Amino acid sequence: xxASDAGLWPGRGVRAPxxxxxxxxxxxxxxxxxxxCECCGRGLPPESEDAFICTFECTWCGDCAxxxxxxxxxxxxxxxxxxPIRPAHLLTSNPASTIRVVNPNCLTEHPLGDSVGGTTTxxx
Ligand SMILES: [Zn+2]
Ligand SMILES: [Zn+2]
Numbered sequence: 484x485x486a487s488d489a490g491l492w493p494g495r496g497v498r499a500p501x502x503x504x505x506x507x508x509x510x511x512x513x514x515x516x517x518x519x520c521e522c523c524g525r526g527l528p529p530e531s532e533d534a535f536i537c538t539f540e541c542t543w544c545g546d547c548a549x550x551x552x553x554x555x556x557x558x559x560x561x562x563x564x565x566x567p568i569r570p571a572h573l574l575t576s577n578p579a580s581t582i583r584v585v586n587p588n589c590l591t592e593h594p595l596g597d598s599v600g601g602t603t604t605x606x607x
Pocket of ligand 2: 538539540541556557558559560561
């Protein structure tokens with residue numbers, strides 16, 4: 484006897500309809516895909532596999548994300564994750580951002596090699 488599926492799977496049947504990508508783009512809800520690392524200024528094209536973002540889309544190159552920032556966004560304190568790559572055929576209708584965002588203090592506040600604070604300038 485067919486018991487009620489709804490009881491077993493309460494989420495079934497109430498799934499929201501898929502929204503066409505064009506609509507989300509008009510609403511401005513796609514990733515910005517910023518063009519540069521905010522720290523060192525390295526170019527990060529949309530197809531780059533070495534771009535990292537935080538939840539606010541602060542954007543960093545792989546070297547900075549790993550070696551300077553150690554996976555933590557210096558702007559908001561959030562974690563950094565690899566930026567998803569937008570399929571090329573969607574870049575025409577949903578182009579990447581061209582606005583350059585820079586954190587001018589990043590390079591000085593997060594120098595390379597400040598890993599454990601063991602190497603200081605003074606060498607006795
Ligand atoms: Zn960088
Ligand atoms: Zn951030």
